[in-house]
Structures are given as structure tokens and as C-alpha cells.
Amino acid sequence: MSLRLERVSIWAGARPLVRDLSLAVAPGAVVTVMGPSGVGKSSLLAFACGTLPVGLRGEGRVWFGAEDLGGLAPHRRRLGILFQDDLLFPHMSVAGNLLFGLDPAVRGRAARQAAVAAALAEAELPGLGPRDPASLSGGQRARVALMRVLVSRPRALLLDEPFGRLDAALRARFRGFVFAAARARGLPVLLVTHDVSDAEAAGGTVVELAGQSGEGRQGNQGSAGKGPRAL
Amino acid sequence: MLRAAPFLLMAILLLPVAAGGLATLLPAFGYLPALGGTALSLDPWRALLAWPGLGRAVVLTAGTGAAATGISLGLAVALAIAARRAGVLAVIEAALAPLLATPHAALAIGFGFLAAPSGWIARLAAWAVTGWQVPPDIATVQDPAGIALVLALCLKETPYLLLMILAALAQVQAPARQLMAQGLGYGPRRAWLFGVFPLVWPQMRLPVMAVLAFSLSVVDVAIILGPSNPPTLAVQVLRWFGDPDLALWFVASAGAMLLAGIVLAALTLLRGAEAAVAWAGRQVARTGRRGGSGFDGVTLGGGAVVAIVALAALAVLGVWSLAQSWRFPDLLPRGWTLASWQAQAPGLAGTAGVTLGIGVAATAIALLLAVACLENERRIGHRPHASLALLYLPLLVPQVAFLFGMQALLVRLRLDGTLAALVWAHLIFVLPYVFLALADPWRAFDTRLLRTASCLGAPPWRVLLHVSLPLLARPLLAAAAAGFAVSAGLYLPTLFAGAGRVATLTTEAVTLSSGGDRRVVAVMAAAQALLPLLAYALAVGLPAWRARRRAGLAVAA
Numbered sequence: 001m002s003l004r005l006e007r008v009s010i011w012a013g014a015r016p017l018v019r020d021l022s023l024a025v026a027p028g029a030v031v032t033v034m035g036p037s038g039v040g041k042s043s044l045l046a047f048a049c050g051t052l053p054v055g056l057r058g059e060g061r062v063w064f065g066a067e068d069l070g071g072l073a074p075h076r077r078r079l080g081i082l083f084q085d086d087l088l089f090p091h092m093s094v095a096g097n098l099l100f101g102l103d104p105a106v107r108g109r110a111a112r113q114a115a116v117a118a119a120l121a122e123a124e125l126p127g128l129g130p131r132d133p134a135s136l137s138g139g140q141r142a143r144v145a146l147m148r149v150l151v152s153r154p155r156a157l158l159l160d161e162p163f164g165r166l167d168a169a170l171r172a173r174f175r176g177f178v179f180a181a182a183r184a185r186g187l188p189v190l191l192v193t194h195d196v197s198d199a200e201a202a203g204g205t206v207v208e209l210a211g212q213s214g215e216g217r218q219g220n221q222g223s224a225g226k227g228p229r230a231l
Numbered sequence: 232m233l234r235a236a237p238f239l240l241m242a243i244l245l246l247p248v249a250a251g252g253l254a255t256l257l258p259a260f261g262y263l264p265a266l267g268g269t270a271l272s273l274d275p276w277r278a279l280l281a282w283p284g285l286g287r288a289v290v291l292t293a294g295t296g297a298a299a300t301g302i303s304l305g306l307a308v309a310l311a312i313a314a315r316r317a318g319v320l321a322v323i324e325a326a327l328a329p330l331l332a333t334p335h336a337a338l339a340i341g342f343g344f345l346a347a348p349s350g351w352i353a354r355l356a357a358w359a360v361t362g363w364q365v366p367p368d369i370a371t372v373q374d375p376a377g378i379a380l381v382l383a384l385c386l387k388e389t390p391y392l393l394l395m396i397l398a399a400l401a402q403v404q405a406p407a408r409q410l411m412a413q414g415l416g417y418g419p420r421r422a423w424l425f426g427v428f429p430l431v432w433p434q435m436r437l438p439v440m441a442v443l444a445f446s447l448s449v450v451d452v453a454i455i456l457g458p459s460n461p462p463t464l465a466v467q468v469l470r471w472f473g474d475p476d477l478a479l480w481f482v483a484s485a486g487a488m489l490l491a492g493i494v495l496a497a498l499t500l501l502r503g504a505e506a507a508v509a510w511a512g513r514q515v516a517r518t519g520r521r522g523g524s525g526f527d528g529v530t531l532g533g534g535a536v537v538a539i540v541a542l543a544a545l546a547v548l549g550v551w552s553l554a555q556s557w558r559f560p561d562l563l564p565r566g567w568t569l570a571s572w573q574a575q576a577p578g579l580a581g582t583a584g585v586t587l588g589i590g591v592a593a594t595a596i597a598l599l600l601a602v603a604c605l606e607n608e609r610r611i612g613h614r615p616h617a618s619l620a621l622l623y624l625p626l627l628v629p630q631v632a633f634l635f636g637m638q639a640l641l642v643r644l645r646l647d648g649t650l651a652a653l654v655w656a657h658l659i660f661v662l663p664y665v666f667l668a669l670a671d672p673w674r675a676f677d678t679r680l681l682r683t684a685s686c687l688g689a690p691p692w693r694v695l696l697h698v699s700l701p702l703l704a705r706p707l708l709a710a711a712a713a714g715f716a717v718s719a720g721l722y723l724p725t726l727f728a729g730a731g732r733v734a735t736l737t738t739e740a741v742t743l744s745s746g747g748d749r750r751v752v753a754v755m756a757a758a759q760a761l762l763p764l765l766a767y768a769l770a771v772g773l774p775a776w777r778a779r780r781r782a783g784l785a786v787a788a
Binding site: 077 | 677678679680686687689690698701704777782783784
């Protein structure tokens with residue numbers, strides 16, 4: 001089933017950050033939202049998750065298939081999100097982080113341990129479960145963070161510039177890994193980034209978000225136009 | 232339920248202060264039906280004015296309070312400037328913890344053992360210089376000018392203010408600002424005073440006000456080290472309230488209100504002084520004079536003296552509690568023994584148990600309320616208004632101005648002397664410190680970790696239990712230790728909510744301090760100092776132990 005945003009607007013007080021944005025992401029596909037920083041890309045994902053910070057007001061709807069997610073609490077929406085920082089919980093081991101994320105429908109100690117082991121194997125990190133997250137390399141931590149989201153069995157994947165902190169070589173590899181894992185699971189992926197190479201690698205629809213102020217919006221309208229636009 | 236937390240917190244704090252204040256204010260104007268005062272009158276004030284000691288008591292109160300606050304603040308600022316060197320800072324921080332944990336009464340008793348004519352300092356002088364064979368005939372404690380009282384207060388308040396400055400420094404990018412100003416050619420002191428201090432002061436204002444209010448109205452330290460005829464106003468008010476002649480209750484209430492007025496006037500003057508200093512500072516800054524390179528030796532020497540005296544005051548408690556016989560002018564006891572501890576052990580265990588029980592209960596409730604308030608604040612998404620400043624009210628209103636009224640109310644509710652009353656009375660003072668210690672780290676917490684947990688499907692309670700609380704364990708424990716230390720040191724609230732029937736280590740130590748056997752007093756005071764010290768040790772040790780296999784935690788809050 002696909003993830004759809006319908007006529008989403010986000011306001012910071014009287015100032016519009018996002019205006020009347022609609023988009024749809026098919027299962028296994030990637031839609032990239034691009035724009036300079038401060039334009040409200042992250043707020044868009046926060047709106048979808050139901051975790052819009054105080055001070056921002058959102059309108060519009062978030063659909064998963066025929067289900068309106070709007071009224072659901074964040075933890076019931078099951079939209080997995082990845083940030084630029086891996087945000088692994090520093091007080092838990094690698095396995096502890098994965099167990100925290102793992103779908104509670106997987107019951108029984110043995111089954112849960114097996115699921116964690118399988119996830120680590122998929123991330124090419126076998127046997128690292130007992131390790132302290134702080135002892136892992138940046139690339140390893142990023143993969144653990146991804147697996148933590150995937151084992152929670154999300155309905156869709158939201159990526160908030162998750163490749164920004166990695167160096168060029170690592171970046172390409174991890175990006176490919178993320179997209180492949182999402183495709184294999186048939187997850188709709190909504191990516192926000194300001195990096196063109198991310199959008200190119202994603203290969204799907206690209207939506208440009210215009211600047212927020214009057215001046216900025218006009219400037220962006222000339223180059224990219226308003227609203228969704230396919231490259 | 233979470234939404235009710237701020238209101239519950241405010242009710243717990245403000246109800247006793249407001250009701251107790253009113254129940255002290257009315258008798259001050261002659262209204263107290265239980266004692267036959269049915270009409271408003273100015274008689275209590277006339278009686279107060281007729282007391283021959285009033286003038287001196289007021290001057291003594293104002294003088295000692297202002298001196299203690301001024302010296303502590305000056306020393307704390309000077310030390311903070313000197314502490315910009317990293318090596319110095321580590322030493323200072325190591326010395327701060329035990330001093331912060333020590334209750335006022337224990338430190339005052341220890342200071343008395345140092346400074347008394349037969350104290351360690353005189354023994355040292357006799358051994359090194361004067362050759363005294365009997366203690367010199369000088370009133371070095373309970374002196375009429377209250378010098379010993381001022382010095383003991385400084386020992387306790389300087390570390391507190393210094394800690395507040397260091398905490399504020401961390402939030403204003405102090406090193407960068409200092410470097411920037413020094414880069415313009417300013418000497419280190421001017422660079423700090425002009426470039427850093429103005430940013431630190433707004434966060435210092437309330438702690439300084441609390442120290443001023445406390446120093447003006449302190450009771451236990453003034454009983455132990457202050458002059459007795461006349462004593463400070465707070466002590467005299469306590470004597471009147473405790474007098475068998477119940478008619479003195481009216482004078483006592485008037486005296487308590489006078490003290491409240493003095494505190495209010497002093498706080499107002501502080502605001503005035505603040506404006507004057509700021510104006511003068513701006514004038515100096517405009518001249519563009521760079522100031523010299525400065526010399527930290529004097530400051531660091533002063534800081535070292537404070538630290539050494541304070542630590543020696545703690546040490547001498549231990550020495551006296553283990554002394555067999557210790558005659559003047561011997562530097563150390565002739566023999567060592569556990570006899571004092573053993574003799575005290577049966578009573579001590581019970582008293583320590585009561586102290587521990589009240590402290591743990593008050594701290595636990597305070598933590599629960601503070602966490603509930605902060606979690607609610609995060610969920611509704613805004614800070615609950617300026618009313619939060621009312622948290623400080625119990626720290627700014629003199630204890631004598633509302634605790635007596637509160638006791639009268641507790642008697643009416645038949646709660647006086649119960650555990651509930653004691654815990655509530657302690658909570659009034661524990662809650663502000665716990666909340667203030669927890670608020671900044673809680674608000675600074677990276678909310679993306681919480682969003683991540685939510686998006687992984689964790690319901691709010693699970694996020695709180697498995698992410699917020701474990702990651703905030705360090706500040707939570709630090710807040711708990713601070714709260715427990717406050718509770719373990721409370722004298723007047725224990726005395727009054729306990730209706731004089733409940734003994735804690737603090738009330739026992741203060742009671743024994745007047746004239747008892749020094750070894751017995753030392754045992755009680757040492758035990759009083761040990762409990763909060765253990766709490767602090769646990770607060771530091773537990774997170775470190777937990778973080779031993781989690782490198783990411785070592786740097787976390």
C-alpha cells in the first residue's frame with residue numbers, strides 16, 4: 001500500500017513553511033523532497049509522524065492505503081524514521097537497541113533473539129549484538145539504526161537526511177543498502193535531503209520545496225516551480 | 232493525571248506557605264482567638280518595640296546576613312574567575328561535593344570546634360607560637376558581633392554560589408567569550424567581568440536572593456555560633472514562640488513579620504545594588520581600559536583557606552567523635568576509641584532511621600512530582616508560565632514567618648508530629664531544589680531520541696521508562712542527592728512539623744551543641760554529615776558503575 005500526503009501545509013505562526021503539498025509514494029518506491037535548509041523538510045516528516053514540534057501547526061492528511069493516520073498517536077502510526085544522527089540509545093547494547101525496536105508481535109525470548117541475529121546478519125554485522133554502540137564505527141552505527149527501524153516492521157520509511165554525516169564512499173554504500181532493504185520489503189520511502197546526489201541515487205520522483213519567505217519563494221518559483229515536479 | 236502535576240506541585244508548596252504566613256500575620260496584629268486575641272490591635276508591635284534588645288538584634292541580623300551574602304558572592308565570583316584554568320577547576324569541583332552535601336548544623340558545629348578558644352586553631356597557635364597552656368579568654372564563637380556566624384555561613388554558601396556560577400558558565404559559551412575579550416587586549420579579570428559575568432548574572436539572581444534570605448533568617452547556625460544576648464531576630468522569635476508563656480506568641484508573630492519585612496527590604500536593596508553595579512560596570516567598560524594581567528594568587532589562596540577550613544571543620548568532627556581524652560593544648564587526642572559511637576549507637580540508629588526515612592520519602596515524592604511536571608511540560612509543549620518562579624517562594628520567605636503558622640494549622644488538623652506532616656514540611660524545601668536540579672537537563676534532552684522511540688512503536692510510558700529515565704539517570708540521582716541533603720539538614724521545619732516530639736540527627740545535633748559533651752556532639756554531627764555524603768557518593772558512583780560498559784553514557788548528561 002502506498003503512503004500519501006494530501007494537501008499538507010505547515011505553518012510557523014503566520015509564516016507558511018510548506019504549502020498545499022500532495023504526494024504519493026508507492027510500495028518500494030522512493031520520493032525525494034528537496035530544498036535548502038530551514039525550508040521545512042524535516043517538519044514535513046515530523047508532521048507525517050505526528051511529532052510536529054510545538055510552535056508549528058500542520059494541516060492536511062496522511063494516508064496509508066485507505067487508512068487516515070492523522071488521528072493516531074505517533075507510536076501507532078508505525079512510520080519508521082531515520083535521522084542524520086544514528087540516535088542509537090547509548091544506554092543499551094546493540095542488541096538491546098534492536099530488541100527495543102523489534103515488533104512486539106515477535107514473541108518469546110528465542111524468537112526475538114533470532115530476529116535480532118538475522119537483522120545483524122543482514123546488516124553484515126554478525127555477532128555484534130553484545131557490543132556497546134559507542135564502540136562501533138559510524139557506518140556500522142548507521143546500519144544498526146536502519147535495522148532498528150526495519151525490525152519494528154514499519155509501514156513506510158521516512159528518511160531525514162540520514163546520509164549527511166557519512167563520508168562520500170560510505171555514503172553511497174549505505175544509501176544503496178537502505179534503498180535495497182526498503183525495496184525488498186516493499187516499503188514506501190519518503191526521503192528529504194538537500195543533496196542532489198541522494199535524489200539521483202533514489203531515482204524516483206523529486207519534489208522541490210520552495211523557500212518560506214516572500215523573497216525566497218519567488219526566487220524558487222522561477223527555478224523549480226511550486227509543488228510536486230518530476231525530474 | 233499528568234496535567235494535574237503542576238497544580239499539585241504548586242499546592243504542596245504554596246498552601247503551607249500562604250496559610251502558615253497568614254496564621255502568623257494575624258497574631259502579629261493581635262488576632263488569635265485560641266489565646267484570647269479576638270480583635271485586631273497593634274499591641275504585639277508595641278511589645279516588640281519595648282523589647283530592649285530589638286535595635287541590636289535587628290542590626291545584628293541585617294549585618295550578619297548582608298556580610299555573609301556579600302563575602303560568599305565575592306569569593307565565589309573571584310574563584311570562578313580564577314577557575315578558568317582547567318587544572319584549578321578540577322580541584323575546586325572535587326572540593327565542592329562534600330561541602331555541598333554537609334548540612335549547615337554539622338559544618339557550624341565543626342567550625343565551632345575549630346574556632347572556639349579551646350579549638351584546633353588555638354591549639355595550633357599554642358603549639359606553634361603563643362605557648363598557651365590554657366585556652367585564651369577571647370570570645371571567638373558566639374561573639375557579640377556575629378563574626379563566627381558570618382564565617383560559618385560563608386563556608387557553606389560560597390561553594391553553593393560557586394557551583395551555581397559554574398553551572399551557568401556552561402550555558403553561555405564562557406571560554407569563547409573570555410578568549411574574545413582577551414583577544415581585544417583585556418586582562419583576564421576584566422574579560423570575565425565584562426564579557427562573561429553579565430550573561431551569568433541572570434541565572435545567579437535567584438540563588439543569590441535565596442542565600443541572602445537564608446542568611447538573614449537562619450536559625451540553627453545562629454543558635455550554634457551566633458551571640459545569645461541579644462541573638463539574631465530569628466533566634467529571638469524562636470525563643471518567644473517556645474516560651475511557656477503563651478502570650479509571647481503575639482510578640483513572636485510580630486517579630487517574625489518584622490523579619491519578613493527585613494528580608495523583603497534586603498531583597499529590594501539587592502535589586503538596587505544590582506542596577507548600581509551594572510551602571511558602574513558600563514561606565515568602566517566605556518573607558519576601554521584593558522586592566523592588568525591580574526594575579527590569581529590571592530583569590531586562589533582565599534579559596535584554599537575556605538576549602539581547608541571547611542574540610543578541617545568536617546575532619547575535627549571525626550577526630551572528636553573518636554577521641555578518648557583531648558586536653559588543651561594537645562594537637563591530637565591522647566588516645567582513640569570507638570566508645571563514643573558505641574555509647575550513642577542505640578539512640579543514634581533510631582534517630583538516623585527517622586532522618587533517613589523522612590529524607591527518602593520527601594525526596595522520592597519530590598522526584599515523582601518533578602518528573603511528572605517536566606514530562607507534562609514536554610507533552611503539552613510549553614513551559615508552564617512565570618508561575619514557576621513561585622517555586623522559589625519557600626526559599627525566599629523566612630522559615631519563622633510561616634512555619635509557626637503552619638504548625639498551628641497542623642495542630643488544628645491533628646496532623647502535628649505525624650510522619651505525613653514531617654514529610655510535607657520537608658517537601659516544601661526539598662521540592663524546589665530537586666525541581667531546579669532536574670529542569671535544565673530534562674529540557675535540554677535531545678527530543679529526537681524520543682521521536683525515534685515513538686516512531687519505533689513505543690507508547691509514551693515506555694519511552695519515559697526505557698529512554699528518558701535511564702538516559703537522565705545522572706541528573707536524576709544528582710537531584711535526589713541534593714534533595715536528600717536538604718532534607719537531612721532541615722532544623723526548623725523538623726522541629727515544628729514534628730511538634731518537638733520527633734528527633735532527627737539535625738535537631739539532636741543542634742540541641743546537644745549547647746554545652747553537651749563534645750564527643751557526643753561530634754558523634755551526632757558526624758552522623759548528620761555522613762548520611763548526605765553517602766547519598767552524594769551513590770549519586771556519583773551508580774551512574775559511573777552503570778556506564779562502565781557504555782562509552783556513550785560517559786559523556787551523556
